Amino acid sequence: MKRTIILSTISVLVMLSPSVMASIEVDTKVSVVNKEADLSKTVNLIVQFKDKNIHKALLANPKTLAKLERKAKADNVSLISLKKTYNVQSNVAYEYGMSSLKSLSEKNSIQFEHVRSMSMGADVVKVTSDSPIALQNLIVELINSGDFDSVMVDDVVKKMNFNDTLYNQQPQFKQPSPSTGDGQNFEAMRNKVVNNLGRKVRIGVVDSGYAPHEDINPLVEGYDFTQEANDKYLEAKTRDADPTDLSILADGLSCHDGHGLSVAGLIGATSNNGLGVAGAVDSEEADLVYARVLNCFGDGASSDILDAVAWMMQEEVPEVPTIAAPVDIMNLSLGGYRIAGCATYEQAVYTKARDKGIVVVVAAGNSNDDAKTFAPASCNDVITVGAISRKGDKASFSNYGDNIDVMAAGSSLWMIASNEYKTQELYFSGSGTSMSAPLITAAAANLLLTHPTLTPDQIEGILSANGQGSKPGSLCAQLGCGKGSVNVSNVMDAIPNLLTSIKYEKKHRYEGYNSPEQKVWLDKMNHYASVCNMVKYTWGNLGTELSGVEYKLYVGSNDELVYTETISTPQKVLSHDKDTLVGVQTCKNGTCGSVVQMRGNITSPSSCL
Incomplete structure (x- = not known):
């Protein structure tokens, strides 16, 4: 966020x-x-x-x-x-x-x-x-x-291009390792999912629409928001309740894009059916709701997309029947270049979605540029996802920067394609942040199924807390990849292993503030607080406040720690000298784990050396 x-x-x-x-x-x-x-x-x-x-x-x-x-x-x-x-x-x-x-x-x-x-x-x-x-x-x-x-x-908005037989070729299911830098452990995540929601999770796919396929569940619900009247088509296109990705051109030929089908398959392709690929969510635990906003050429209008998002969250859209029940999560693998970033009305739509408890996941874009100049990637209240390469660094095409929240696999992923309207294979390998966003959408869905009381802010916090960061000297470290690629198995362990987690990070609050402008700023700040002694601590796999969870902080030296305060968020900035030792004890509903001593060296800004 x-x-x-x-x-x-x-x-x-x-x-x-x-x-x-x-x-x-x-x-x-x-x-x-x-x-x-x-x-x-x-x-x-x-x-x-x-x-x-x-x-x-x-x-x-x-x-x-x-x-x-x-x-x-x-x-x-x-x-x-x-x-x-x-x-x-x-x-x-x-x-x-x-x-x-x-x-x-x-x-x-x-x-x-x-x-x-x-x-x-x-x-x-x-x-x-x-x-x-x-x-x-x-x-x-x-x-x-x-x-x-x-x-x-x-605006004209475009798609972001990119015992199942191909399962072993799906890196997102594998553990992260030197040979699978884009591994995200979805196999382990799926094995840990328990449906405590009491129903199927509803996932909105705002894209090019639905298409039939041997490896995807039949259409459950959707709406076609595209509307066009030009000489490309046999007849004028108006909105209707059929979100099928199909148009008839003026020459009588069928026109089908397939981008939405590929996105849907990454989320919820049928697994253990002896066919093709597996989705990152069990297809028996999810209903995919399709909003067709991109035409058969992969183009769409911002107004159609924003209406679709509003419809998905059960807002009233003129001339469109209101959806019976809102979705829980939305995926938007689309966007456009916007030097001004997110517009006022556009932002209001996404803020309303988060306020109504709906997680919105969007693709960062494929222009190898700063995501701040793309929308909806630059909007608040969405989870913006970039793509990593097979080596675990930023994919060459992926956008980057401060607007990126997390990263996911997005290079040469196997996915489904429809040959219902085109002569092509049923499965293909493709790349793009359009492929990365659905994986985070799936991770959010699995987390919500297991812990249905989580809010969008909490879900984003847990996903971010389990990002694997960036390696020194990598493109991600230089350009910005948010919290990095998410290990989704750890996401599922965040709440159950709350009291036993020993994960922590200790770093200088202003690490990397080495530019001339930042040095001047630090010098000014030093008149009000000792900035050179400020250390930021984060711990655990939760990354967010959670009801009933609190953290006791201890400060001391030579292994003698003294209790100082209790806080509700798993992070704290303290001002102390280099010999000070800080410990944290996690408690849930009155039961506390062991005190974890957060040791380690820090890298201070050059003006503090």
Whole structure:
């Protein structure tokens, strides 16, 4: 979970694809557009009106009403009940919304055309622009007008490319070792899972949709959020309850992507069936819920993705029936380049998911770049996952940086592919952070099955605490890979072995603060506290607060430790000299383990030497 302080109250984001960009600063955020994109015709914007009645008025537009009236007549049900089912009920007249749009158009000298309503009070509107700079200026003007809470471009988002017969070729199931640097011990993890949830765990796959396969369970539930009307397809595509990854092109040929199927297989392919690969979650313990947001060419719109995420957490999405029950975990192996990072509305959606107790796992991206310029990888309240190579270091393609939370295997992994609509093999080997994210999604699912009261923050904390870190001099050490590749077997041991764990880390609080700017900062800080004596201790495999668990700290020297305090988090920064000895005793519901002495050398910043 990444927590950053945003100084501006509104994020302004203009981005169409990862090419050369022009930028303009608005408050503390940067807007970006693609110079190569054709903006001379139309551009869709995702907006939140300051006047909330505009959104309410536009919910029941004539086109939607006509569709619902036909359905009401065909199904012999009332129009009122259908409005409620499809989340377009409103007590504000449609005319009010249209007149407000007209007024806003006149005020801002731009023609707004309402495309559709979204979840959480947002709308998609169509505008025209002659150039990228003109679009930038327009968005700045809209923000400054005071009529909008947020404005962002409806970006094109792309997939992140990448006794079962192939089981021995799945490195994620093996233990980490010099020969399997990307081993994550999923075999041991699966053997430790006990379903205490009382039902199947519900895992949302927000991707290219469902496809049938010999090694995946049949479709249980899903929805198709894609909607397109262009000459590529035989007929216009509208949203519906069939998330199958299939479209018919204008020439009559079928078009199928398969990315979502591969992601789903990494999570929950059927195991012990004598076929292909094994999923990281027992397929008998999980229901996969599919949201199709990428078309058969692997492209999708941010508005469709955000609506799908909202739908998965049981929020009302206009013109889409509300899901019967929310998912427990979502996987998004997709994203796009965003120099400004996560937009305001986008962040609100992911924060709402975490607040509702849903774990969201996202891929870091495959551009070998800092993840801070990609979304949703740069958003808070998600678990951002990078890929490691077979040698255990950052994969050459994987994004990196402070926004990475953990890493997982993502190089040459065997996965499933559908030959239902294409002539291809049923199994193939591929790479990408799209392959890494599903493994962490599966790890979170196994943990939740066994310990169903855990919150998203706690699940992320346990996963992070069991990251294997970075080797000195590695790409991960230089560029940033979060807590590193997760040993998922240790994840399952974190709670049962709480009182007997002897794992700890002792390091200087400001280790690595050696740049000229950091030295100046440390010198200033030294006027308020003795920064050179600050040591950070972390211990155990839990990495988070847990009800009934507390830690007693002891401080002393020459093996004579004296109790000092009791805390609830498994980490502490202390200021002491180099000869001081610190110990910790873990207690759960009044029962305590042994005192663990946390010894070891530390590396101080150069200004302290």
